[in-house]
Amino acid sequence: MxxxxxxxxxWPKAPGVAEAMSRFLLEEAGNPGRSGHRLARTAAERVESARRALARLLGVSPPERIVFTLNATDGLNLALKGLLRPGDHVITSSVEHNSVTRPLRALAEQGVQVTKVPCFGDGTVDVDALARAFRSNTRLVVLTHASNVAGTLQPVAEVARLAHAAGALFLVDGAQTVGAVPFRVADLGADLLAFSGHKGLLGPTGTGALYVGPGVDLRPTREGGTGTSSELDVQPSDLPHRLESGTPNTVGIAGLGAALEYLEHRxxxxxxxxxxxxxxxxxxxxxxxxxxxxxxxxxxxxxxxxxxxxxxxxxxxxxxxxxxxxxxxxxxxxxxxxxxxxxxxxxxxxxxxxxxxxxxxxxxxxxxxxxxxxxxxxxxx
Ligand SMILES: Cc1ncc(COP(=O)(O)O)c(C=O)c1O
The missing domain is CATH 3.90.1150.10 (Aspartate Aminotransferase, domain 1)
Structure with missing residues (x-):
């Protein structure tokens, strides 16, 4: 084929991914951060070393700013729904994937104001139209880094400058670029970056992550056990625990870790x-x-x-x-x-x-x- x-x-996935997942299930599959025994410690090390590798790849510090998600859609939903409140205004474009368009439509039904700025015929966002779209209540600009249809790379750094000058945050959908296009988060000017682990990063399905920048306070969309501050009935405030409740996809993350090793090497x-x-x-x-x-x-x-x-x-x-x-x-x-x-x-x-x-x-x-x-x-x- x-x-x-x-x-x-x-497809295929990076060399070593299937082996790492198989080894994890056969020899390492404890619950990370939940118990002190060897299997739990090994599982935690798999999760944290993948987090550190993602942070190195994207130039993120500290690594705890990388929150594991199920896929890019999960990260985009967390960013949009964790940030936007009724009465806020958000700017987006006319080439977005439904993983941006549909959460925004759902938020619009709850009173979030959404402006879709047009793109040119080749899929490039009209930056002048975007600059004119800001309002006093614009909280966020959300834009795909590259169109999943035509491949068009967007002028994200320029859009970041406009967003920040207007006091808004910038969320980038990196589903089509992370792992395939070399960049550091600082190059994009992104405050939030959602991406898949199973596309350019060459890891298994069921993996993804959200980078959360300094000064961005996201409301969790899911509360629960984190293995930390267990005496409290409120969600911990520190990252990644604030946004990572429940047992993660450890076997997937073990595979993603192997994929990241391959990417670092190649x-x-x-x-x-x-x-x-x-x-x-x-x-x-x-x-x-x-x-x-x-x-x-x-x-x-x-x-x-x-x-x-x-x-x-x-x-x-x-x-x-x-x-x-x-x-x-x-x-x-x-x-x-x-x-x-x-x-x-x-x-x-x-x-x-x-x-x-x-x-x-x-x-x-x-x-x-x-x-x-x-x-x-x-x-x-
Ligand atoms: C631009 C873009 N955003 C978001 C997504 C959603 O990614 P995932 O399947 O990892 O949720 C995709 C998937 O094709 C995509 O191409």
């Missing part, structure tokens, strides 16, 4: 250079297919690893089904949980075919896939 659905979840700069080369090969090859329409920025350096296209006369779901059935190529068609992004690109309601690369794809593979798509355009269209 040629797997080009890394934006949904990466290096994010090298991974990014490889993925830019893959995106360039895809875009250059697909541009030659008669009638095919490509979306997103022309320059691969302005994109994360996703490339979207449509073919005349064939629905995206038909193209994906042919790629799967006739060529054993895995891609994702449709709206990609981001209907606003497709409205922006002009591809709503059928969506696009999305090819999304990862560190284990090769130039040979993407060239083969371009050939298959050219064949589909000739024979099926």
């Amino acid at each position: 040629i797997y080009l659905d890394n934006a949904a979840t990466s 290096g994010l700069e090298a991974i990014r250079a490889h993925e830019v080369a893959l995106v360039r090969a895809l875009r250059e090859g697909l541009r030659e297919v008669p009638g095919l329409r490509l979306y997103g920025p022309e320059d691969p350096a302005r994109c994360a690893g996703a490339v979207s296209f449509t073919l005349p006369g064939l629905e995206p779901s038909e193209v994906a089904a042919i790629l799967d059935a006739s060529f054993d190529v895995a891609v994702r068609p449709g709206l990609h949980c981001a209907p606003d992004a497709h409205r922006t690109l002009g591809t709503f309601p059928l969506g696009t075919v999305r090819l999304s690369v990862g560190p284990f794809n090769t130039l040979d593979e993407v060239r083969q896939v371009v050939g298959y798509i050219a064949q589909i355009a000739r024979s099926w269209g």
Whole structure:
């Protein structure tokens, strides 16, 4: 199989992930921070060493500012619902994933005011429109770092400056960039950064995290046992315990820890250079297919690893089904949980075919896939 659905979840996972998870379940699976025995101590060390590795990767100090979540959606919900109150105003964009759009819609029904600023045809947010959207009660700007549909990287540092000048906080959805695009949290200017552990970080599903910056006080969306301050019936105020109640996904975090070791060893700069080369090969090859329409920025350096296209006369779901059935190529068609992004690109309601690369794809593979798509355009269209 040629797997080009890394934006949904990466596959294969990093070398060592399956082994670390199996070892954890067979030999280490105590409850971290809950008891003093060897298994509990080992489990706690797996969780805390993964937290330290994430903090190193993102330039975060102290590591306790990294809160483990189930996925990016969980972190985004925690940030949005832990921060915003009725009467607050929040600014977002017209290319967001439903993991931002739907919590904001639910919050709007409780009295939070939401402004969606438009994006240009390639998915880049209109920064001038964003600058005009601030109000005296703007509490937060929330923006994806890269579109999961067209790959478009957003000018996050510029948006951070605008948010901070207006006294607002900045939440970045890093689902498509953490692990795939090298950066430190300070480069983004983010006060909050939510991300998945199972996409660019090459860890298992059921893992993710939220970075919580200094001066950001999030109300927990879940209270409960933390293994600390157990004599009190109120939630502890220190991070990560304030926001991490209940037994965590220890086996998943053990796998994520192994993935982070691999990423540290291979290096994010090298991974990014490889993925830019893959995106360039895809875009250059697909541009030659008669009638095919490509979306997103022309320059691969302005994109994360996703490339979207449509073919005349064939629905995206038909193209994906042919790629799967006739060529054993895995891609994702449709709206990609981001209907606003497709409205922006002009591809709503059928969506696009999305090819999304990862560190284990090769130039040979993407060239083969371009050939298959050219064949589909000739024979099926
Ligand atoms: C931009 C973006 N945000 C959020 C998410 C949600 O991520 P998760 O599946 O880890 O909750 C995705 C998933 O595809 C995404 O692409």
